[in-house]
Amino acid sequence: MDRESLLARSQAACAALSADDDGLKREVLSHAGNRWSLGIVHALGVGGRLRHAEIGRRMEGVTQRMLTRSLRQLERDGLIIRYDYQEKSPRVEYELSATGTALLEHMIPLWMWVIDNAAQFRQSRTVFDAGELSAEKGLQSKK
Amino acid sequence: MDRESLLARSQAACAALSADDDGLKREVLSHAGNRWSLGIVHALGVGGRLRHAEIGRRMEGVTQRMLTRSLRQLERDGLIIRYDYQEKSPRVEYELSATGTALLEHMIPLWMWVIDNAAQFRQSRTVFDAGELSAEKGLQSKK
DNA sequence: CAGTATCCTTGCGGATACTG
DNA sequence: CAGTATCCGCAAGGATACTG
Numbered sequence: 001m002d003r004e005s006l007l008a009r010s011q012a013a014c015a016a017l018s019a020d021d022d023g024l025k026r027e028v029l030s031h032a033g034n035r036w037s038l039g040i041v042h043a044l045g046v047g048g049r050l051r052h053a054e055i056g057r058r059m060e061g062v063t064q065r066m067l068t069r070s071l072r073q074l075e076r077d078g079l080i081i082r083y084d085y086q087e088k089s090p091r092v093e094y095e096l097s098a099t100g101t102a103l104l105e106h107m108i109p110l111w112m113w114v115i116d117n118a119a120q121f122r123q124s125r126t127v128f129d130a131g132e133l134s135a136e137k138g139l140q141s142k143k
Numbered sequence: 144m145d146r147e148s149l150l151a152r153s154q155a156a157c158a159a160l161s162a163d164d165d166g167l168k169r170e171v172l173s174h175a176g177n178r179w180s181l182g183i184v185h186a187l188g189v190g191g192r193l194r195h196a197e198i199g200r201r202m203e204g205v206t207q208r209m210l211t212r213s214l215r216q217l218e219r220d221g222l223i224i225r226y227d228y229q230e231k232s233p234r235v236e237y238e239l240s241a242t243g244t245a246l247l248e249h250m251i252p253l254w255m256w257v258i259d260n261a262a263q264f265r266q267s268r269t270v271f272d273a274g275e276l277s278a279e280k281g282l283q284s285k286k
Numbered sequence: 287c288a289g290t291a292t293c294c295t296t297g298c299g300g301a302t303a304c305t306g
Numbered sequence: 307c308a309g310t311a312t313c314c315g316c317a318a319g320g321a322t323a324c325t326g
Contacts, residue, residue, distance in 0.1 A: 010191075010247055011191070098149060101149050106252055106256040109249055
């Protein structure tokens with residue numbers, strides 16, 4: 001693709017967006033970026049209404065604490081709804097809210113593209129501090 | 144919106160996505176979630192090709208260190224391109240790559256929706272540990 | 287100007303134990 | 307089962323000073 005059309009396209013892309021909203025976007029991203037949030041939304045999107053433990057079962061590696069935390073956060077964000085049956089052997093279910101569903105839907109085109117371009121991202125990991133000082137010195141033993 | 148169509152829509156939304164890709168999605172999110180990355184991509188989307196300092200000027204509050212870090216990360220991710228003019232009074236410019244532009248474009252519909260639904264997100268901040276123990280006790284003095 | 291080099295704070299995320 | 311309550315490590319992010 002040539003530079004010019006590239007520039008034109010990206011500017012067109014941004015025409016509708018103001019920098020003022022960056023904070024807002026980052027906030028949304030941080031919600032989804034909360035390590036488990038995205039998986040939970042996805043699980044609820046597929047599974048409908050699920051119990052706490054069932055969600056946990058679908059998410060390899062999550063601890064109870066982080067699951068509860070993430071669910072609470074998502075609830076506060078208005079993305080999911082919590083149903084507490086008030087039974088004495090606890091029974092709580094979660095479900096995507098209308099907002100949560102809409103968010104999920106609006107992410108689809110992005111994910112589709114991401115998956116198609118997976119190769120672009122696979123190799124790069126957040127390195128940051130490492131490599132800052134040793135980029136070509138051969139890696140020092142980590143420990 | 145009634146529950147049933149909601150469920151149907153969310154399931155349709157997920158039909159194309161497998162859980163296996165969640166790691167990948169989170170990786171992409173984490174790139175964009177790097178506090179400044181999104182703003183940089185946005186700035187470059189609007190501004191075209193910009194110098195280091197010019198980007199810094201457009202991003203209220205960023206430190207040199209974080210700016211350089213984020214730029215390097217984005218470069219490693221293949222989202223931006225770095226042009227070093229090798230002049231003795233340093234002159235470096237950055238520009239969105241084809242991949243970066245495409246990513247930006249694919250995010251537009253999402254941001255449009257987010258902005259329209261800003262009210263949903265404005266109030267909720269990541270609280271996590273705070274409020275875990277005091278949700279309704281009245282907030283304790285922070286500091 | 288465009289970075290490095292250091293040092294430091296914050297808080298996310300994990301491990302584990304306990305409870306109604 | 308669905309949480310709380312603690313404790314902890316580590317990486318992100320910031321502040322500041324210095325350099326080619």
